[in-house]
Amino acid sequence: MNGATVRITLNGRPFEVEEGCSVAAAVARLGVPFRHSVRGEPRMPLCGMGVCFECRVCIDGVAGQRACMVPVRAGMQVTTDG
Amino acid sequence: MAERYDVLVAGAGPAGLAAAQAAAAQGARVAVLDAQPRAGGQVWRHDIRHAPSSRAARSIRAGLERPIAWMPGTSVVAAEGDALLVQTPNAAQWLRYRSLVIATGARELLLPFPGWTLPGAVGAGGAQALAKQGWPLAGKRVVVAGSGPLLLAAGATLRKHGAIVLAICEQAEAAALRGFAAGLWRWPGKLLQAAQLRLQLAGVPYRAGTVVRRALPGPNGDALRAVEIESPRGPEKLACDRLAVGYGLLPNMELAHLLGCATRSHGAHAAVQVDARQRTSLDRVYAAGEACGIGGVDCARLEGSIAGLAATDTEVPVNLLRQRDHARAFAASVQRTFDLRPPVRALADADTLVCRCEDVTLGMLAGHADFRGAKLATRCGMGACQGRICGAALAELGRFPQAGCRPPLFPARLSTLAHSESNA
Numbered sequence: 001m002n003g004a005t006v007r008i009t010l011n012g013r014p015f016e017v018e019e020g021c022s023v024a025a026a027v028a029r030l031g032v033p034f035r036h037s038v039r040g041e042p043r044m045p046l047c048g049m050g051v052c053f054e055c056r057v058c059i060d061g062v063a064g065q066r067a068c069m070v071p072v073r074a075g076m077q078v079t080t081d082g
Numbered sequence: 083m084a085e086r087y088d089v090l091v092a093g094a095g096p097a098g099l100a101a102a103q104a105a106a107a108q109g110a111r112v113a114v115l116d117a118q119p120r121a122g123g124q125v126w127r128h129d130i131r132h133a134p135s136s137r138a139a140r141s142i143r144a145g146l147e148r149p150i151a152w153m154p155g156t157s158v159v160a161a162e163g164d165a166l167l168v169q170t171p172n173a174a175q176w177l178r179y180r181s182l183v184i185a186t187g188a189r190e191l192l193l194p195f196p197g198w199t200l201p202g203a204v205g206a207g208g209a210q211a212l213a214k215q216g217w218p219l220a221g222k223r224v225v226v227a228g229s230g231p232l233l234l235a236a237g238a239t240l241r242k243h244g245a246i247v248l249a250i251c252e253q254a255e256a257a258a259l260r261g262f263a264a265g266l267w268r269w270p271g272k273l274l275q276a277a278q279l280r281l282q283l284a285g286v287p288y289r290a291g292t293v294v295r296r297a298l299p300g301p302n303g304d305a306l307r308a309v310e311i312e313s314p315r316g317p318e319k320l321a322c323d324r325l326a327v328g329y330g331l332l333p334n335m336e337l338a339h340l341l342g343c344a345t346r347s348h349g350a351h352a353a354v355q356v357d358a359r360q361r362t363s364l365d366r367v368y369a370a371g372e373a374c375g376i377g378g379v380d381c382a383r384l385e386g387s388i389a390g391l392a393a394t395d396t397e398v399p400v401n402l403l404r405q406r407d408h409a410r411a412f413a414a415s416v417q418r419t420f421d422l423r424p425p426v427r428a429l430a431d432a433d434t435l436v437c438r439c440e441d442v443t444l445g446m447l448a449g450h451a452d453f454r455g456a457k458l459a460t461r462c463g464m465g466a467c468q469g470r471i472c473g474a475a476l477a478e479l480g481r482f483p484q485a486g487c488r489p490p491l492f493p494a495r496l497s498t499l500a501h502s503e504s505n506a
Contacts, residue, residue, distance in 0.1 A: 020130040021216025028217050033201060033304075038441040042304050044201040046438070046471070048211030049124060050117055051189045053466035054438060064466065064493065068215065069155075071119050 095123020097371025098185030099145025104390025197297030202306030220244030439465020
């Protein structure tokens with residue numbers, strides 16, 4: 001680990017996050033659900049490897065992306081559904 | 083225009099990397115694709131804070147050495163003839179092949195139980211993967227549960243990332259584990275690995291014959307705060323922040339199903355049927371590693387090498403075949419030891435959600451004879467994951483056998499689908 005960070009925007013707020021971490025790991029710092037289920041339950045990632053789709057968020061305007069599959073990039077804008 | 087390769091390898095885990103290396107050594111034009119942004123598969127998943135083992139680093143380097151074309155973040159969407167339609171991070175493309183190696187690996191078997199949808203409940207392998215991706219775990223109290231050797235590996239990774247591992251709860255009974263340990267001398271490498279993991283987990287209770295019956299929320303109901311376990315000592319409640327629970331692994335079969343490869347039963351699931359040289363039922367299509375049945379990293383490496391040689395019409399050394407058989411024998415021993423006991427399949431009650439995407443409970447599925455009927459009536463398996471989680475869980479619970487796959491294999495961009503018309 002080299003301690004480098006990148007600046008991204010999570011739900012409109014700027015954050016410094018570890019370079020190389022996934023969007024899922026970055027969003028986890030917010031302490032809010034990634035999405036809400038059909039019945040309105042809060043949900044967070046389950047499989048960590050792109051199978052369960054529970055971690056889907058909107059990245060740079062593209063909805064439904066699996067946060068565990070995408071490494072953070074400087075300037076990235078991420079929004080959760082809740 | 084479709085790009086054409088002598089050998090196309092789907093999956094950049096140990097099996098795929100070994101296949102690519104073996105094929106490239108024969109002078110073949112090779113491409114390797116993987117849905118993940120980095121090579122290594124799950125077992126050699128890149129850890130953002132800790133350096134990889136030298137073996138993993140070496141294998142990944144060798145498997146992607148030029149002139150091998152490496153396509154990260156690339157998923158197979160559809161297939162036609164001798165070509166695959168893939169979606170890359172920015173585009174779509176047809177890839178044609180003379181030989182194809184299916185090295186799609188495994189996923190975790192996640193089974194429903196009351197509370198498993200609470201934030202804080204994750205897969206055991208899932209928790210490990212997320213930890214390596216930088217998921218914050220420092221000071222979190224974690225219960226690791228489920229079944230199989232992965233629990234030790236997950237526990238060790240979580241601890242390395244600062245988690246307080248309260249216990250490892252293994253559903254297999256102590257007698258089965260003792261029998262397994264007694265036979266480990268046949269695989270000295272595995273024995274060493276098990277000893278190393280135990281050392282890394284010094285002080286963490288390893289509890290046999292123990293299952294998590296329920297995950298419980300805190301007072302405001304929105305996150306996991308405790309689990310209820312059932313062990314030979316009776317029921318107990320453990321306060322914790324995270325539950326990492328997984329019941330072993332099962333082959334990723336989407337691509338094999340899409341192509342129409344013959345399969346064999348792998349417990350309640352399917353695995354690709356291959357011959358001694360990793361040939362599937364389809365001409366010039368090979369499979370290696372976990373897709374052929376859960377066998378672990380050594381088995382995957384050996385099968386990958388065999389597949390890479392076979393795919394380039396190269397003689398496979400007898401020694402390699404023998405080593406593979408020995409590695410497969412270990413896999414069979416693991417399978418026997420960690421065979422799921424009936425209480426695990428009885429954890430979900432009528433109110434437990436089975437389909438997390440569409441919020442379908444087990445009770446809502448009563449009266450449906452097959453998955454198709456259940457899907458049409460309840461939307462079970464119709465959500466974003468396309469039944470990847472609930473389909474496997476229901477098969478394991480003995481409800482519905484799993485059906486095949488139809489393209490697109492995962493939700494794809496419209497531009498990708500439009501590209502499917504242009505297979506030149």
